Amino acid sequence: METAMKPRKRFRLRFDFWSIVTISAFAFFLLFLVYPLFSIFINSFIVDGRLDFSNYQEFFSYRYYYEALLNSLLVAFFATIFACCLGIPLAYIMTRYDLPFKNLINILLVLTLMSPPFIGAYSWILMLGNNGFITNIFSDWFNIDLPTIYGLGGMIWVFSLQLYPHIYLYVSGALKTVDRSLEEASEGLGLFGLNRIRKITLPLIFPTVSMGAMMVFMSAFADFGTPRLLGQSDTLLPVLAFEMFINELGSSPAMASTISIVLLTITTSILFLQRYLIARKTYTMNSMNAPKLVRLRWPLKTAMMMGIAGLLTVSLIPQATVITTSFRQTNGPVFTSGFTLDSYREVFYRVPNAIINTFTYSSIAMVFMLVMGLLVSYVIVRRSSKLTALLDSLIMIPYVMPGTVLGISLILAFNEPPIEITGTWVILVIAYCIRRLPYTMRSSTAVLHQIDKSVEEASIS
Incomplete structure (x- = not known):
């Protein structure tokens, strides 16, 4: 009614x-x-004390500026995609299957959000940097040169592992409220497995998924610490705005303001796009019939638990690295035994x-x-x-x-x-x-x- x-x-x-x-x-x-x-x-429109559009013309004319915009969009986009690829399946497995240690897993996932991406970037540099201990192990023992953690790929890696718990928390909450009768009715119409998830479950939780994805995109797009540590020659917009505002060779507040307006315009546009996509359709259901947990046979349950444990281990490596190295003996800037x-x-x-x-x-x-x-x-x-x-x-x-x-x-x-x-x-x-x-x-x-x-x-x- x-x-x-x-x-x-x-x-x-x-x-x-x-x-x-x-x-x-x-x-x-x-x-x-x-x-x-x-x-x-x-x-952003002031040049030499007068109103002018040359700041924006310069931003979109020089590769140094617009390449930073493209890098930011690229990193944020792929970080969001990979975070969804990790968070959505994990949320589905945790809410639909009867697995042990769920409370512990949830606590560990929240712990990965406790530290900012800056800490994650620093930790991965200690492990996979030019002189990282994992890099040295593979180089000295196996004569294998690992891919560098610096650059766009490293930033995407750090953001994906740091931010996928946002997707997990949003999606797991939505999956718990999906009406079981809708999925049971879809099975009567011949939809099973991945087809049922794709055509019934995902459309029902799309508003929640889009909200989580938007949060991941915003966090990766606006973060300053990670690209500052890992960027090197690949500059992102937040770092560029900071460098234009505080520069040893001469600051440019007007260009920093222009970059800031570009940043704000993009983030606002993403918010309106997300709301537009949700407004196009109606996503309503009766959540009185909560989904039942499915019991799995031990081989499949063991495989799922091993996959979750592996993901959690990689996600918690930054925190473990920071804690461990904080107790290491040092000789100046060098760690010793x-x-x-x-x-x-x-x-x-x-x-x-x-x-x-x-x-x-x-x-x-x-x-x-x-x-x-x-x-x-x-x-x-x-x-x-x-x-x-x-x-x-x-x-x-x-x-x-x-x-x-x-x-x-x-x-x-x-x-x-x-x-x-x-x-x-x-x-x-x-x-x-x-x-x-x-x-x-x-x-x-x-x-x-x-x-x-x-x-x-x-x-x-």
Whole structure:
């Protein structure tokens, strides 16, 4: 039975607590998001103090610039494809078959997401770099030269292994809600095995798959640390924007702004494309009949467990490498035999302030995000209006905004009076909040939508 959508109420300004929350949220995002983006947009058209399109003409005319764009698209595209090839089959196996150690496997998969791709890139350099220990073993013992970890192939490898758990978590949640009767009905029509998955299961979970794929694409396309370590001669857009903004031979803020606008335009276009593909069809089902777990014979079960164990081992190698090498003895920059705690003593002796600042600023940002995310989510869900809908759209802009773009825009906007916060801890906390608030708010709104409003009304009485 279809129900007509309720029209949004017009926002009426009333001087109460929730009106103050709404106004404060708008002021915060207009000042620290819209104004910096406007500044970076205007700056991309400024050449020698006058309005000009030559920055964009230069970007698409010189191979050095547009090749970085092509490299970024290539790396993000193939990282997304490989992440889907790993995450979707793994999610299907884990949700449809009766396998042991599922809870442990889920925990290990989440652990692979705990470290940023930067750590994964550093770990793979220790193993497969020009002087990596795996590279040296194959070269010295077997006289085999392994492919280099540097370049586009290495970046795709690191991103794929780092980001496929996103696909797994999204898809496994969707597969658990697929109505079993639909798949059983498809078998009555002659669809079995891969044909049933391709024509019935995958179309039903397509919105979830596309959302996970978009997250992987955005993460790979906007990441700075991995291409900075592994790129060498293959430059990607985030690194190029950073180099244009901070360059020993002379910075070019205008070109950095132009590259940032190109980055933001592409990520926004990907978001709209994903929404367009979902809007073309209707994906609805009754999830009352959850799928049953299929029991496998031991040869097939053993083969699946060995495949999962192999994938997890490769995925967890970066974390294991970082932990192990942190205890290795060193002689200057060179690792020597034996294990020690000297590296930890040196870190806590030389850079204690960096450790304290990291935890302090992150904690401040976390508290602010939790409080603001909960309050704004309540306003958007419980006091729905055209104004709160606009606020919801405004908050989602950082979801598709690369970190490099956010950093450059904040520096350009707040590096001079009346608001001069560049180089202070305040701009770091603001950047953390702007970047991650959409995730906090989306989680809060999802929970609030599930709470019946009558519960709150009953509590008032």
